[in-house]
């Protein structure tokens with residue numbers, strides 16, 4: 329089919345309106361995103377929308393009107409709260425769900441007994457609806473699953489050849505779809521956040537709920553309050569990961585990534601290829617540019633994208649809601665001081681893992697080195713240690729680690745005492761020196777209770793016989809002494825059940841491959 333491109337001239341709008349009236353499909357601009365319109369009361373016409381978009385038939389469409397008085401025939405009743413919202417906002421980027429009237433068919437309502445109604449603010453949209461002479465059913469004019477189109481060129485990309493016409497009305501003002509609120513439930517509930525914010529709505533009708541799936545995504549077996557929630561959305565071809573971090577930590581993180589793109593705010597100091605979506609403290613600008621940015625990333629051939637996290641208040645809630653779906657709910661939490669906690673039993677070969685992570689651009693903090701620093705030059709700690717373990721352990725103003733080791737490795741109580749003096753200071757120093765993405769390399773990570781400071785924990789294990797050999801060779805000690813050290817540690821089971829990932833370093837399994845697989849999952 330040939331798709332005609334219309335302007336916003338009177339003649340073109342009349343022609344486009346006639347196409348809709350006769351059962352055809354026309355895409356048109358609204359203040360949110362482009363919509364794909366058909367006569368809402370013509371079930372055959374509405375079916376074509378689902379077909380053109382590849383949209384599941386149980387996902388209902390929004391019915392658009394150009395005048396407030398056209399709402400009443402579509403619904404059972406305009407409830408008092410609905411009336412308040414209509415009076416306060418319409419025409420607006422706001423959609424209200426109410427029990428439907430007999431007039432509204434099963435196809436447009438996706439089989440539900442409710443209907444979503446919206447009166448758009450965009451003048452071209454309202455002129456088209458008027459010209460059609462009927463309520464116009466219109467989902468976003470994208471192929472199902474792709475980012476909604478904010479410019480005519482994206483509608484052409486997705487819909488050319490599949491629909492009768494496209495009205496080119498320039499770029500959309502808000503860039504994210506309307507706020508959807510249901511008044512068909514006991515408590516008014518926002519099913520999709522948009523430019524009309526929760527705060528704005530509450531000023532008019534009092535407290536409203538936000539459906540859980542808006543910010544968190546659906547759990548398995550959960551029924552969707554809005555069918556649209558359960559489907560994949562806004563997804564570019566690239567794999568998108570949201571980075572939960574402040575500006576500095578985000579920059580540090582992305583600038584070390586290879587073969588990746590940044591989806592960041594204007595002014596972020598990013599050295600890898602990037603696309604921006606608005607300004608940090610301007611959620612309207614983020615909303616306006618997000619879908620455009622996602623489409624642009626695809627055009628640029630991005631395979632992996634690290635996105636900066638938007639705020640979740642005001643219009644930011646709408647931005648976050650779309651972005652988290654584009655990211656299929658993948659978020660890296662870099663708010664913790666350490667990205668990765670690396671631990672494992674002595675002799676398991678943790679050092680090698682640390683070296684490899686360093687070569688990949690991680691900032692690895694070797695806790696042993698900080699222990700050394702404390703033993704050499706922390707007078708406070710030295711005082712505490714000599715009071716506890718005797719002056720003998722201090723030689724030339726420094727702790728003699730061998731002597732101290734002899735004392736504590738054969739006496740668990742003394743070891744605990746030593747740990748309680750040294751651990752907090754070591755972790756504090758590591759934290760002070762950490763740069764995102766950081767790795768806390770600490771054999772005593774669990775004993776030091778540092779697990780909550782790490783985003784993910786990797787443990788390295790190896791069979792005991794291998795570890796014994798490695799320790800004896802490394803430290804020049806007897807088998808007996810090595811065995812004592814192993815026995816003083818947590819057992820393998822503990823490491824396994826308290827870590828996110830376990831690396832087996834028995835000389836047979838490829839360590840780098842194991843690490844790469846883990847990083848692929850974390851990052």
Ligand code: TXA
Nearest residue numbers: 360362363388389442443444467468505506554555556
């Ligand atoms: O800004 C917008 O709302 C745009 C423009 C074109 O107006 N339209 C739009 O439509 O975004 P669409 O179909 O892409 O999204 C409508 C959302 C879907 O998630 C759908 O599941 C939900 O609204 N919805 C529609 N009718 C519903 C109903 N009766 N009950 C619950 N959810 C409903």
Ligand code: MG
Nearest residue numbers: 467468476505
């Ligand atoms: Mg849509």
